[in-house]
Amino acid sequence: MVGVGGRSKGCKTCRRRRVKCGANSLTLQSSNASSLTTTDEAKPFCGRCDKAGIQCDGYVQFGEFVDLTQQMVKKGSSNLDTPRPTPSITKSASCGPNVIEVPPMPLIRNPSRDEQTIFSSHLIDRLFTWHEDPASPESASWISALLLSSEDSGVLSFASTRALATSYFAKTHSHSDLMRKGAGFYSLALNTLRSQLQDPDLVFQDNMLIAIICMAMYELVTYHQPTGWLHHYRGLARLTFIRGPFRHQSGVAFSMLPMLRSCILLGYLVQRKHCFLETPEWKTIPWERVGLHQKLPLDNLHDILCDIPGYLEDLDNLGNWPSGRTGKEVFLASVRKRIFTSLESLHSWRWEWEKDFPASTYTISPNGLDPETSRPLPPSPFQSVIWFVNSYRANELMTYNAIRLILTRSLELSGLNPEVANTTIASDPLLPKEGTRHDVAIEICRMVDYHLHCFRRSSGAFMIIFPLNVAYLHLDEDTYGIKPWLESVMDLVADTHGFEIGRRENMPRQTANLRSHCHPKQD
Template identity: 35%
Template sequence: MSLWMRHHAEDHSSSSGPVCVRALGTLFFGRAHCQQDITTMGYDLYGQALISLNTDIQDAETAWSLSVVKSAMVLELYEMIAFNPASGWLKHAGGVGRLIELRGPWRHQPPEARRLFEATRQLIALESLAKRKRCFLESSEWKTIPWALEPDSKLNIYYLHDILCDIPGLMEDANMLQSSELSPEDFTTHHTVLSENIFSCLKTLYEWRVSWQRQNPDSCWEVLSTELSRSAGTQALFPIVFQFTSLPAATDIALYNAVLLLLLRLGFQVIGPQFDFSLAISSPQDINYGPLIPPGLAPDARSVAIEICKSVDYHLVDDRRGAGAFFLLFPLRVAWQALHPASPEAVWLKSIMSIIADSTGFEISRGLTRNDVIQATD
């Protein structure tokens, strides 16, 4: 349990804090230890937590508080473990996003509020991705104001989150191109603008990757695969896998590859087979990327997905499996989408998703190889 969650369990400034944390902890323990009676208690506590959170939101004194945001974040994690119904996590991600948006970027300048904002920003963006709807986090004020008092506190990974927050808007614009109401002139204009925006976003992503490598040299190397890879299939699909200097380094690269896959898919969808994603950057020659693919040089989307697959062993080693699995969920989903569903790699990934669900309690992992989980309706 994270430090902020421990504090929230003892926070009585709002009524929802303790019961939300109890619901999450009870469900997690029941799922992790296959104790159905304890799991059922977690379900019961969840009902109480929803009522309590709703009461806090309707209270003028607590509705804007950081405590209410924390309670909503706790229930967001609860839904990722419960994963019933399938869209539950989306509703809570949207709820957290709405609370954050109503509070405004200035309320997230104090260190504690900023750290919570940083912790939930990716999930808010994923909710918008799932709906293919523009995210309020794409605006410049949400990318600058929370860090304005301490600019150096904005870490490299948060600039990658900036790019992720732009993609839902690109998806919405791509959907608009398919509208029958557009005149040929409007279609041409929108198509040109969107194509330029996709290239611009891809260029920013590649520049981020170059900057990251300069700051993290020699951060990845190849090793023999572990028993985990072989347990997920009848053959060792990846006899050589990646080792990293740290979990943050591994999760940074996995998220970068996931964002890259989303942009490649958009590029081919909007621009077509002539989309040349290598043109977005002239990669510096003085940087050694080790076994990782340099920006702009991936031969295809499949090779990017395979790079994510080769990081699974590192993420899921016992001493970092919980955190590693959590940060790997989204990249694995995007990698699976980039592969043919009947391919050995996709079948292997599906097995890995089940291993994550069984060993960490994140039941949502098992559902990530279903097409409807990321295609929620409003």
């Protein structure tokens, strides 16, 4: 495990921006000469963020993983595939008028020492960034378990985490030799998994779930088998069901529950089948320990999402209802009522979110982003894009919009038209009952710039794969070339962030069942 000894004690915002926080802050004076200025690290929020007029995310109160790839670069190393450019100090508009930044150095492609530590820390720093939540130290516990596994090659956690870490590093650095090495670890993990599934004690260990999540993400990265990730998600569902909700009330099992539920639900959405997570015990028991846990906004969204796979199956059953069978109208009324209730719950969630997190969004020009701090994206077809005060609000609103699209279309297929507010000027972002499905899909697309900004690293790219696939299916009109732009964005998700499943030619395979939901033959 990469520890935190000697880690900067600066606030999370300044560290993410790669600027000094507190003592020895480097500033630009009016004379354009640089000087060192000593300031105190104010608590709970730093003075630098306050002076720059940006939100400070506070200080890390628990162990944090560190990406060591840059620390391992050696002068004159023969392992570098490309010459190392001379760093230049540039002024960043997004970091305030008096802040300068030094661009990060390139990563080595063939590390000569401690390569597994490098691969693992790279994975944690680039992808599993949600362990950094300062409000919940437990959120880091299952991520921590990734790097606490035994070095014994016969242990499942060793093989699965090494397979993902090695292949992810290889994919993001275009290293074919390392990709083959990752495939070797993956083969070892599959064989070990088959053996351990026969052990009644090992099946109930938390590490089993973590290992399968890693193996599913390996398939998302490599895409060797188009349905490999789905098979792992189904396996997660079976194991989780057998474990029961009481095993997820604390520790690693509780901290990984949001990730676990999202994986399982995605699998059931693709299959269009009722999910066991829709039952009341799975929506309540893990959070029943009074005073210890409370549901977060994303947890409440997942509760609504838990019901949707069942709605899709019910709609399929209505479409295939035998001509001589009675009771169709009664069943249809029941389906309509349940879908409508879920949509109303989603609207209530959105209003509550608006009340609890006012001013969490604002709009900016896509051409106004600082090129020194943002990743290059395909030319935007939008005049403005939606920005957020932090990544938690961004993930929540993106998920909300994807759920809204699926629920709205489900209600339409049941024979009811959702009520739309008769307003000529809608809010930005849209409030409940504002806008059509096409408008909601456009709103998802307008969040891409934020999610793919460099400070999100690759976690934002991972977050938007499913919502963008859903949005793509609901773009009924394309007068502004939004679909080609979206396809280019998905290629970037594959090439830059490593998720091969997101590539444009792979999109139809992943959304075949949802496509029939959005564009059925009878339409």
